[in-house]
Amino acid sequence: MGFLSFLTAAHLKFLFDGLLWTVGLSLIAFVGGGLLGFLVALGSSYGPRWSRFAVSIYIKLIQGTPLLVLLPLVYFGLPSLGFNIAPLAAAGIALSVYVSAYLGEIWRGCIASVPRTQAEAAECLALRWHHRVLFVLLPQAMKIATPPTVGFMVQIVKNTSLASAIGFVELARAGQIINNSTFEPFVIFVIVAALYFALCYPLSVLSRRLERSFHVAHR
Amino acid sequence: MSPIVEIRNISKCFGTNRVLEDVSFTVKKGSVVAIIGQSGSGKSTALRCIDRLETVDNGHIKVCGHEVTSDKLDLHQLRRDVGIVFQSYNLFPHLTVEQNIMLAPRLVKKTGKAEARERALAVLTQVGLAEKADSYPSQLSGGQQQRVAIARSLAMQPQLMLFDEVTSALDPQLTGEVLRVMEKLAADGMTMILVTHEMAFARKVADEVIFMHRGRVWEHGPASILDQPATVELRDFVGNGL
Numbered sequence: 257m258g259f260l261s262f263l264t265a266a267h268l269k270f271l272f273d274g275l276l277w278t279v280g281l282s283l284i285a286f287v288g289g290g291l292l293g294f295l296v297a298l299g300s301s302y303g304p305r306w307s308r309f310a311v312s313i314y315i316k317l318i319q320g321t322p323l324l325v326l327l328p329l330v331y332f333g334l335p336s337l338g339f340n341i342a343p344l345a346a347a348g349i350a351l352s353v354y355v356s357a358y359l360g361e362i363w364r365g366c367i368a369s370v371p372r373t374q375a376e377a378a379e380c381l382a383l384r385w386h387h388r389v390l391f392v393l394l395p396q397a398m399k400i401a402t403p404p405t406v407g408f409m410v411q412i413v414k415n416t417s418l419a420s421a422i423g424f425v426e427l428a429r430a431g432q433i434i435n436n437s438t439f440e441p442f443v444i445f446v447i448v449a450a451l452y453f454a455l456c457y458p459l460s461v462l463s464r465r466l467e468r469s470f471h472v473a474h475r
Numbered sequence: 476m477s478p479i480v481e482i483r484n485i486s487k488c489f490g491t492n493r494v495l496e497d498v499s500f501t502v503k504k505g506s507v508v509a510i511i512g513q514s515g516s517g518k519s520t521a522l523r524c525i526d527r528l529e530t531v532d533n534g535h536i537k538v539c540g541h542e543v544t545s546d547k548l549d550l551h552q553l554r555r556d557v558g559i560v561f562q563s564y565n566l567f568p569h570l571t572v573e574q575n576i577m578l579a580p581r582l583v584k585k586t587g588k589a590e591a592r593e594r595a596l597a598v599l600t601q602v603g604l605a606e607k608a609d610s611y612p613s614q615l616s617g618g619q620q621q622r623v624a625i626a627r628s629l630a631m632q633p634q635l636m637l638f639d640e641v642t643s644a645l646d647p648q649l650t651g652e653v654l655r656v657m658e659k660l661a662a663d664g665m666t667m668i669l670v671t672h673e674m675a676f677a678r679k680v681a682d683e684v685i686f687m688h689r690g691r692v693w694e695h696g697p698a699s700i701l702d703q704p705a706t707v708e709l710r711d712f713v714g715n716g717l
Contacts, residue, residue: 373561373563373565374565374567376528376561376565377561377565377566377567378567379528379554380526380528380554380557380558380559381554381578381579381583381627381628381631382551382554382555382579382583382631383578383579383582383583384551384582384583387582387583391578391582392567392578395569396567396568396569399569
Protein backbone atom coordinates (compact mmCIF):
# COMPACT_ATOMS: atom_id res chain seq x y z
CA MET A 257 0.00 0.00 0.00
CA GLY A 258 2.88 2.34 -0.80
CA PHE A 259 0.71 4.89 -2.58
CA LEU A 260 -1.12 5.55 0.68
CA SER A 261 2.07 6.15 2.67
CA PHE A 262 1.66 9.95 2.59
CA LEU A 263 -1.47 9.60 4.74
CA THR A 264 -0.73 10.00 8.42
CA ALA A 265 -2.89 8.91 11.33
CA ALA A 266 -3.84 12.57 11.74
CA HIS A 267 -5.13 12.68 8.15
CA LEU A 268 -7.24 9.61 8.71
CA LYS A 269 -8.61 11.02 11.93
CA PHE A 270 -9.43 14.23 10.07
CA LEU A 271 -11.28 12.32 7.34
CA PHE A 272 -13.12 10.27 9.92
CA ASP A 273 -14.27 13.41 11.73
CA GLY A 274 -15.48 14.73 8.38
CA LEU A 275 -17.37 11.52 7.82
CA LEU A 276 -19.06 11.89 11.21
CA TRP A 277 -20.11 15.43 10.32
CA THR A 278 -21.58 14.21 7.06
CA VAL A 279 -23.58 11.56 8.91
CA GLY A 280 -24.60 14.07 11.59
CA LEU A 281 -25.69 16.72 9.09
CA SER A 282 -27.60 14.07 7.13
CA LEU A 283 -29.49 13.01 10.24
CA ILE A 284 -30.27 16.62 11.17
CA ALA A 285 -31.43 17.32 7.62
CA PHE A 286 -33.55 14.19 7.54
CA VAL A 287 -35.18 14.68 10.92
CA GLY A 288 -35.69 18.44 10.54
CA GLY A 289 -36.69 18.17 6.91
CA GLY A 290 -38.94 15.22 7.70
CA LEU A 291 -40.84 17.08 10.41
CA LEU A 292 -41.17 20.22 8.30
CA GLY A 293 -41.96 18.13 5.21
CA PHE A 294 -44.73 16.35 7.11
CA LEU A 295 -46.35 19.70 7.83
CA VAL A 296 -45.89 20.68 4.18
CA ALA A 297 -47.56 17.45 3.04
CA LEU A 298 -50.45 17.84 5.49
CA GLY A 299 -50.87 21.50 4.61
CA SER A 300 -51.08 20.78 0.91
CA SER A 301 -53.24 17.63 1.26
CA TYR A 302 -55.76 18.46 3.94
CA GLY A 303 -55.40 22.17 4.65
CA PRO A 304 -57.81 24.92 3.64
CA ARG A 305 -57.36 26.60 0.28
CA TRP A 306 -55.04 29.33 1.56
CA SER A 307 -52.68 26.81 3.11
CA ARG A 308 -52.57 24.71 -0.04
CA PHE A 309 -51.70 27.84 -1.95
CA ALA A 310 -49.06 28.98 0.55
CA VAL A 311 -47.50 25.54 0.62
CA SER A 312 -47.35 25.27 -3.16
CA ILE A 313 -45.56 28.64 -3.31
CA TYR A 314 -43.13 27.46 -0.62
CA ILE A 315 -42.37 24.25 -2.51
CA LYS A 316 -41.82 26.08 -5.81
CA LEU A 317 -39.64 28.72 -4.17
CA ILE A 318 -37.38 26.27 -2.33
CA GLN A 319 -37.17 23.80 -5.21
CA GLY A 320 -36.20 26.68 -7.47
CA THR A 321 -33.31 27.74 -5.23
CA PRO A 322 -29.90 26.04 -5.08
CA LEU A 323 -28.89 24.70 -1.68
CA LEU A 324 -25.57 26.45 -2.22
CA VAL A 325 -27.52 29.72 -2.04
CA LEU A 326 -29.86 28.72 0.80
CA LEU A 327 -26.97 27.86 3.11
CA PRO A 328 -25.16 31.21 3.02
CA LEU A 329 -28.54 32.97 2.95
CA VAL A 330 -29.31 31.54 6.39
CA TYR A 331 -25.77 31.69 7.76
CA PHE A 332 -24.80 35.18 6.62
CA GLY A 333 -28.26 36.60 5.96
CA LEU A 334 -29.93 36.04 9.34
CA PRO A 335 -27.11 37.73 11.36
CA SER A 336 -27.41 40.80 9.16
CA LEU A 337 -31.05 40.96 10.27
CA GLY A 338 -29.94 40.79 13.88
CA PHE A 339 -30.28 37.05 14.53
CA ASN A 340 -26.96 35.57 15.55
CA ILE A 341 -26.78 31.99 14.53
CA ALA A 342 -24.27 29.19 15.02
CA PRO A 343 -23.01 27.40 11.91
CA LEU A 344 -24.62 24.13 12.98
CA ALA A 345 -27.99 25.82 13.47
CA ALA A 346 -27.65 27.59 10.12
CA ALA A 347 -26.82 24.35 8.33
CA GLY A 348 -29.64 22.59 10.15
CA ILE A 349 -32.18 25.21 9.15
CA ALA A 350 -31.07 25.50 5.53
CA LEU A 351 -30.87 21.74 4.99
CA SER A 352 -34.20 21.14 6.74
CA VAL A 353 -35.97 23.76 4.66
CA TYR A 354 -34.43 22.38 1.48
CA VAL A 355 -35.31 18.77 2.31
CA SER A 356 -38.84 19.66 3.47
CA ALA A 357 -39.75 21.04 0.05
CA TYR A 358 -38.85 17.75 -1.61
CA LEU A 359 -40.09 15.32 1.04
CA GLY A 360 -43.28 17.38 1.41
CA GLU A 361 -43.95 17.06 -2.30
CA ILE A 362 -43.12 13.34 -2.35
CA TRP A 363 -45.42 12.70 0.59
CA ARG A 364 -48.20 14.86 -0.83
CA GLY A 365 -48.17 12.58 -3.84
CA CYS A 366 -48.26 9.49 -1.63
CA ILE A 367 -51.24 10.82 0.31
CA ALA A 368 -53.00 11.61 -2.96
CA SER A 369 -52.42 8.07 -4.23
CA VAL A 370 -54.46 6.45 -1.45
CA PRO A 371 -57.71 5.61 -3.26
CA ARG A 372 -60.55 8.07 -2.71
CA THR A 373 -62.83 5.14 -1.87
CA GLN A 374 -60.84 4.46 1.30
CA ALA A 375 -61.73 7.89 2.68
CA GLU A 376 -65.32 7.32 1.63
CA ALA A 377 -65.53 3.94 3.37
CA ALA A 378 -64.11 5.45 6.55
CA GLU A 379 -66.57 8.33 6.32
CA CYS A 380 -69.47 5.92 5.98
CA LEU A 381 -68.37 4.16 9.16
CA ALA A 382 -68.89 7.51 10.92
CA LEU A 383 -65.18 8.01 11.60
CA ARG A 384 -64.29 11.62 12.37
CA TRP A 385 -61.85 13.45 10.13
CA HIS A 386 -58.82 13.07 12.40
CA HIS A 387 -59.54 9.38 12.87
CA ARG A 388 -59.85 8.87 9.13
CA VAL A 389 -56.52 10.56 8.54
CA LEU A 390 -54.69 8.89 11.43
CA PHE A 391 -55.98 5.34 11.21
CA VAL A 392 -56.98 4.87 7.58
CA LEU A 393 -55.25 7.30 5.21
CA LEU A 394 -51.81 8.07 6.67
CA PRO A 395 -50.87 4.44 7.43
CA GLN A 396 -51.51 3.58 3.80
CA ALA A 397 -49.73 6.68 2.54
CA MET A 398 -46.70 5.89 4.70
CA LYS A 399 -46.41 2.45 3.20
CA ILE A 400 -46.40 3.96 -0.27
CA ALA A 401 -43.96 6.66 0.84
CA THR A 402 -41.25 4.48 2.32
CA PRO A 403 -39.32 3.50 -0.85
CA PRO A 404 -39.11 7.01 -2.38
CA THR A 405 -38.27 8.51 1.01
CA VAL A 406 -35.35 6.17 1.58
CA GLY A 407 -34.29 6.85 -1.99
CA PHE A 408 -34.30 10.57 -1.35
CA MET A 409 -32.06 10.11 1.70
CA VAL A 410 -29.25 9.36 -0.74
CA GLN A 411 -29.66 12.85 -2.14
CA ILE A 412 -29.58 14.31 1.35
CA VAL A 413 -26.31 12.58 2.23
CA LYS A 414 -24.62 13.89 -0.90
CA ASN A 415 -26.07 17.39 -0.53
CA THR A 416 -24.61 17.83 2.94
CA SER A 417 -21.26 18.38 1.20
CA LEU A 418 -22.53 21.87 0.32
CA ALA A 419 -22.42 22.80 4.01
CA SER A 420 -18.70 23.36 3.44
CA ALA A 421 -19.80 26.67 1.89
CA ILE A 422 -20.47 27.99 5.38
CA GLY A 423 -17.35 26.56 6.95
CA PHE A 424 -18.32 23.01 7.81
CA VAL A 425 -15.51 20.50 7.53
CA GLU A 426 -17.56 17.54 6.52
CA LEU A 427 -16.28 14.69 4.40
CA ALA A 428 -15.84 16.49 1.07
CA ARG A 429 -14.25 19.55 2.67
CA ALA A 430 -11.97 17.36 4.80
CA GLY A 431 -10.75 15.73 1.59
CA GLN A 432 -10.05 19.12 0.02
CA ILE A 433 -8.08 20.29 3.05
CA ILE A 434 -5.94 17.16 3.16
CA ASN A 435 -5.30 17.48 -0.55
CA ASN A 436 -4.16 21.08 -0.06
CA SER A 437 -1.31 19.82 2.09
CA THR A 438 -0.51 16.50 0.44
CA PHE A 439 -1.17 17.22 -3.29
CA GLU A 440 -2.49 13.72 -3.91
CA PRO A 441 -5.90 14.59 -5.35
CA PHE A 442 -6.57 11.29 -7.08
CA VAL A 443 -6.01 9.12 -4.05
CA ILE A 444 -7.69 11.50 -1.63
CA PHE A 445 -10.83 11.98 -3.67
CA VAL A 446 -11.12 8.29 -4.46
CA ILE A 447 -11.11 7.68 -0.73
CA VAL A 448 -13.69 10.41 -0.17
CA ALA A 449 -15.85 9.04 -2.98
CA ALA A 450 -15.60 5.54 -1.56
CA LEU A 451 -16.73 6.77 1.83
CA TYR A 452 -19.76 8.54 0.30
CA PHE A 453 -20.53 5.41 -1.63
CA ALA A 454 -20.33 3.35 1.55
CA LEU A 455 -22.98 5.62 3.08
CA CYS A 456 -25.28 5.85 0.08
CA TYR A 457 -25.17 2.39 -1.46
CA PRO A 458 -26.90 0.63 1.45
CA LEU A 459 -29.66 3.23 1.27
CA SER A 460 -30.11 2.66 -2.46
CA VAL A 461 -30.27 -1.10 -1.95
CA LEU A 462 -32.75 -0.68 0.87
CA SER A 463 -34.91 1.62 -1.25
CA ARG A 464 -34.97 -0.82 -4.14
CA ARG A 465 -35.77 -3.72 -1.85
CA LEU A 466 -38.61 -1.80 -0.21
CA GLU A 467 -39.97 -0.87 -3.61
CA ARG A 468 -39.98 -4.46 -4.72
CA SER A 469 -41.69 -5.73 -1.58
CA PHE A 470 -44.21 -2.92 -1.91
CA HIS A 471 -45.09 -4.01 -5.44
CA VAL A 472 -45.34 -7.63 -4.40
CA ALA A 473 -47.67 -6.70 -1.56
CA HIS A 474 -49.92 -4.76 -3.93
CA ARG A 475 -50.19 -7.22 -6.78
CA MET B 476 -95.29 3.72 12.31
CA SER B 477 -93.42 6.31 10.32
CA PRO B 478 -91.09 5.03 7.60
CA ILE B 479 -87.34 4.77 8.25
CA VAL B 480 -86.52 6.31 4.87
CA GLU B 481 -88.64 9.02 3.30
CA ILE B 482 -87.65 10.40 -0.08
CA ARG B 483 -89.81 13.13 -1.55
CA ASN B 484 -89.43 14.57 -5.03
CA ILE B 485 -85.64 14.59 -5.25
CA SER B 486 -83.87 15.74 -8.40
CA LYS B 487 -80.22 15.90 -9.28
CA CYS B 488 -78.11 16.94 -12.25
CA PHE B 489 -74.50 16.19 -13.05
CA GLY B 490 -73.80 19.19 -15.24
CA THR B 491 -76.49 19.16 -17.89
CA ASN B 492 -77.19 15.47 -17.34
CA ARG B 493 -80.37 14.87 -15.29
CA VAL B 494 -79.63 11.76 -13.22
CA LEU B 495 -82.59 11.93 -10.82
CA GLU B 496 -85.92 13.43 -11.65
CA ASP B 497 -88.71 13.75 -9.11
CA VAL B 498 -87.88 10.51 -7.31
CA SER B 499 -90.07 9.63 -4.32
CA PHE B 500 -90.39 6.50 -2.24
CA THR B 501 -90.51 5.36 1.37
CA VAL B 502 -89.05 2.37 3.14
CA LYS B 503 -90.68 0.81 6.20
CA LYS B 504 -88.67 -0.51 9.09
CA GLY B 505 -87.74 -4.14 8.60
CA SER B 506 -88.47 -4.22 4.89
CA VAL B 507 -86.19 -5.06 2.01
CA VAL B 508 -86.33 -2.82 -1.04
CA ALA B 509 -84.54 -3.67 -4.25
CA ILE B 510 -83.77 -0.90 -6.72
CA ILE B 511 -83.24 -2.21 -10.22
CA GLY B 512 -82.64 -0.64 -13.60
CA GLN B 513 -80.14 -0.25 -16.39
CA SER B 514 -76.73 1.27 -15.88
CA GLY B 515 -77.14 5.03 -15.79
CA SER B 516 -80.74 4.89 -14.66
CA GLY B 517 -79.83 6.75 -11.47
CA LYS B 518 -80.28 3.88 -9.03
CA SER B 519 -76.82 4.07 -7.45
CA THR B 520 -77.05 7.84 -7.21
CA ALA B 521 -80.39 7.56 -5.44
CA LEU B 522 -78.87 5.13 -2.96
CA ARG B 523 -75.84 7.34 -2.35
CA CYS B 524 -78.11 10.32 -1.67
CA ILE B 525 -79.62 8.42 1.26
CA ASP B 526 -76.21 8.35 2.98
CA ARG B 527 -75.43 11.87 1.74
CA LEU B 528 -72.51 10.66 -0.37
CA GLU B 529 -74.24 12.74 -3.02
CA THR B 530 -76.29 15.85 -2.46
CA VAL B 531 -79.57 16.55 -4.22
CA ASP B 532 -80.53 19.73 -6.07
CA ASN B 533 -84.17 19.62 -5.02
CA GLY B 534 -86.40 17.58 -2.78
CA HIS B 535 -86.38 16.18 0.67
CA ILE B 536 -84.83 13.11 2.31
CA LYS B 537 -85.38 11.91 5.85
CA VAL B 538 -83.50 8.86 7.13
CA CYS B 539 -83.79 7.38 10.65
CA GLY B 540 -85.10 10.72 11.87
CA HIS B 541 -82.26 12.72 10.31
CA GLU B 542 -83.08 15.47 7.83
CA VAL B 543 -80.51 14.44 5.22
CA THR B 544 -81.23 17.36 2.91
CA SER B 545 -80.97 19.93 5.68
CA ASP B 546 -77.88 22.14 6.03
CA LYS B 547 -77.94 21.41 9.73
CA LEU B 548 -77.62 17.64 9.23
CA ASP B 549 -75.30 15.92 11.69
CA LEU B 550 -73.51 13.76 9.15
CA HIS B 551 -71.76 11.82 11.89
CA GLN B 552 -75.05 10.75 13.51
CA LEU B 553 -76.55 9.81 10.15
CA ARG B 554 -73.64 7.52 9.42
CA ARG B 555 -73.82 5.89 12.81
CA ASP B 556 -77.33 4.83 11.91
CA VAL B 557 -76.77 3.86 8.30
CA GLY B 558 -74.38 1.17 7.06
CA ILE B 559 -73.31 0.95 3.42
CA VAL B 560 -71.52 -1.74 1.45
CA PHE B 561 -69.90 -0.94 -1.88
CA GLN B 562 -69.27 -2.88 -5.05
CA SER B 563 -65.50 -2.62 -4.54
CA TYR B 564 -65.57 -3.76 -0.84
CA ASN B 565 -63.24 -0.91 0.23
CA LEU B 566 -61.73 -2.82 3.13
CA PHE B 567 -58.72 -1.18 4.74
CA PRO B 568 -55.78 -3.15 3.28
CA HIS B 569 -53.32 -2.34 6.07
CA LEU B 570 -55.56 -3.83 8.78
CA THR B 571 -56.54 -7.41 9.49
CA VAL B 572 -60.14 -8.51 9.12
CA GLU B 573 -60.71 -8.17 12.84
CA GLN B 574 -59.05 -4.75 12.98
CA ASN B 575 -61.17 -3.61 10.02
CA ILE B 576 -64.28 -4.53 11.95
CA MET B 577 -63.16 -3.21 15.35
CA LEU B 578 -61.95 0.17 14.09
CA ALA B 579 -65.25 2.06 13.94
CA PRO B 580 -66.81 0.64 17.13
CA ARG B 581 -63.57 1.45 19.00
CA LEU B 582 -63.14 4.98 17.64
CA VAL B 583 -66.73 6.07 17.15
CA LYS B 584 -68.63 4.27 19.86
CA LYS B 585 -65.65 4.09 22.27
CA THR B 586 -66.37 0.40 22.80
CA GLY B 587 -63.80 -1.37 24.98
CA LYS B 588 -61.28 -3.61 23.25
CA ALA B 589 -62.60 -6.88 24.66
CA GLU B 590 -66.19 -6.02 23.84
CA ALA B 591 -65.29 -4.82 20.35
CA ARG B 592 -63.41 -8.03 19.71
CA GLU B 593 -66.33 -10.06 20.94
CA ARG B 594 -68.70 -8.20 18.63
CA ALA B 595 -66.26 -8.57 15.72
CA LEU B 596 -66.26 -12.30 16.25
CA ALA B 597 -70.06 -12.31 16.44
CA VAL B 598 -70.53 -10.48 13.13
CA LEU B 599 -67.82 -12.57 11.50
CA THR B 600 -69.65 -15.69 12.61
CA GLN B 601 -72.81 -14.18 11.16
CA VAL B 602 -71.15 -13.94 7.74
CA GLY B 603 -69.42 -17.30 8.18
CA LEU B 604 -65.83 -16.08 8.37
CA ALA B 605 -64.90 -16.40 12.03
CA GLU B 606 -61.72 -18.27 11.13
CA LYS B 607 -60.45 -15.37 8.98
CA ALA B 608 -60.21 -12.83 11.81
CA ASP B 609 -56.43 -12.53 11.56
CA SER B 610 -56.16 -12.54 7.76
CA TYR B 611 -55.48 -9.45 5.70
CA PRO B 612 -58.00 -8.47 3.02
CA SER B 613 -55.53 -9.30 0.24
CA GLN B 614 -55.50 -12.92 1.43
CA LEU B 615 -59.25 -13.31 0.91
CA SER B 616 -61.38 -14.00 -2.16
CA GLY B 617 -63.68 -11.28 -3.46
CA GLY B 618 -66.70 -12.95 -1.92
CA GLN B 619 -65.00 -13.23 1.43
CA GLN B 620 -63.88 -9.60 1.30
CA GLN B 621 -67.43 -8.52 0.58
CA ARG B 622 -68.75 -10.56 3.49
CA VAL B 623 -66.15 -8.89 5.73
CA ALA B 624 -67.33 -5.52 4.45
CA ILE B 625 -70.88 -6.46 5.42
CA ALA B 626 -69.66 -7.60 8.84
CA ARG B 627 -67.76 -4.34 9.27
CA SER B 628 -70.96 -2.38 8.70
CA LEU B 629 -72.99 -4.65 10.96
CA ALA B 630 -70.55 -4.18 13.83
CA MET B 631 -71.81 -0.59 14.10
CA GLN B 632 -75.34 -1.96 14.61
CA PRO B 633 -76.95 0.27 11.99
CA GLN B 634 -80.70 0.69 11.70
CA LEU B 635 -80.51 0.61 7.93
CA MET B 636 -78.16 -1.13 5.51
CA LEU B 637 -77.50 0.05 1.98
CA PHE B 638 -75.99 -2.27 -0.62
CA ASP B 639 -74.60 -0.72 -3.78
CA GLU B 640 -74.27 -3.48 -6.41
CA VAL B 641 -72.34 -5.56 -3.93
CA THR B 642 -72.11 -8.65 -6.10
CA SER B 643 -71.37 -7.01 -9.44
CA ALA B 644 -67.63 -7.72 -9.22
CA LEU B 645 -68.06 -11.38 -8.25
CA ASP B 646 -68.42 -14.62 -10.17
CA PRO B 647 -71.68 -16.63 -9.74
CA GLN B 648 -70.35 -18.87 -6.99
CA LEU B 649 -68.99 -16.00 -4.89
CA THR B 650 -72.16 -14.03 -5.62
CA GLY B 651 -74.13 -16.90 -4.10
CA GLU B 652 -72.22 -16.83 -0.82
CA VAL B 653 -72.69 -13.06 -0.44
CA LEU B 654 -76.39 -13.25 -1.30
CA ARG B 655 -76.93 -15.99 1.27
CA VAL B 656 -75.49 -13.69 3.94
CA MET B 657 -77.79 -10.90 2.81
CA GLU B 658 -80.79 -13.20 2.78
CA LYS B 659 -80.11 -14.23 6.34
CA LEU B 660 -79.77 -10.58 7.29
CA ALA B 661 -83.15 -9.82 5.73
CA ALA B 662 -84.71 -12.76 7.55
CA ASP B 663 -83.34 -11.37 10.82
CA GLY B 664 -85.38 -8.21 10.22
CA MET B 665 -82.69 -5.77 9.03
CA THR B 666 -84.02 -2.88 6.97
CA MET B 667 -82.21 -3.06 3.65
CA ILE B 668 -82.10 -1.09 0.43
CA LEU B 669 -80.15 -2.75 -2.30
CA VAL B 670 -79.20 -1.71 -5.77
CA THR B 671 -78.82 -4.96 -7.63
CA HIS B 672 -78.72 -6.76 -10.94
CA GLU B 673 -79.67 -10.08 -9.33
CA MET B 674 -83.29 -10.43 -10.43
CA ALA B 675 -83.73 -13.85 -8.86
CA PHE B 676 -82.54 -12.48 -5.54
CA ALA B 677 -84.82 -9.46 -5.77
CA ARG B 678 -87.78 -11.76 -6.48
CA LYS B 679 -87.00 -13.99 -3.56
CA VAL B 680 -85.97 -11.53 -0.85
CA ALA B 681 -87.35 -8.08 -1.67
CA ASP B 682 -90.63 -6.91 -0.18
CA GLU B 683 -90.73 -4.11 -2.71
CA VAL B 684 -89.07 -3.51 -6.04
CA ILE B 685 -88.36 -0.11 -7.52
CA PHE B 686 -87.60 -0.03 -11.21
CA MET B 687 -85.74 3.10 -12.22
CA HIS B 688 -85.49 4.34 -15.76
CA ARG B 689 -83.96 7.61 -17.01
CA GLY B 690 -83.66 8.97 -13.49
CA ARG B 691 -87.32 8.34 -12.60
CA VAL B 692 -89.14 5.75 -10.56
CA TRP B 693 -90.73 3.95 -13.49
CA GLU B 694 -92.48 1.20 -11.56
CA HIS B 695 -92.79 0.52 -7.87
CA GLY B 696 -94.53 -2.35 -6.16
CA PRO B 697 -94.18 -5.81 -4.68
CA ALA B 698 -91.68 -8.21 -6.24
CA SER B 699 -94.51 -9.60 -8.38
CA ILE B 700 -94.20 -6.57 -10.72
CA LEU B 701 -91.18 -8.38 -12.14
CA ASP B 702 -93.51 -11.09 -13.39
CA GLN B 703 -96.29 -8.75 -14.50
CA PRO B 704 -94.55 -5.59 -15.71
CA ALA B 705 -96.93 -2.73 -16.35
CA THR B 706 -94.56 -0.89 -18.67
CA VAL B 707 -92.70 -1.83 -21.82
CA GLU B 708 -89.46 -0.65 -20.28
CA LEU B 709 -89.63 -3.01 -17.32
CA ARG B 710 -90.75 -5.85 -19.57
CA ASP B 711 -87.74 -5.25 -21.80
CA PHE B 712 -85.43 -4.96 -18.81
CA VAL B 713 -86.63 -8.16 -17.18
CA GLY B 714 -86.74 -9.93 -20.53
CA ASN B 715 -83.12 -9.08 -21.21
CA GLY B 716 -82.18 -10.23 -17.75
CA LEU B 717 -83.41 -13.76 -18.31
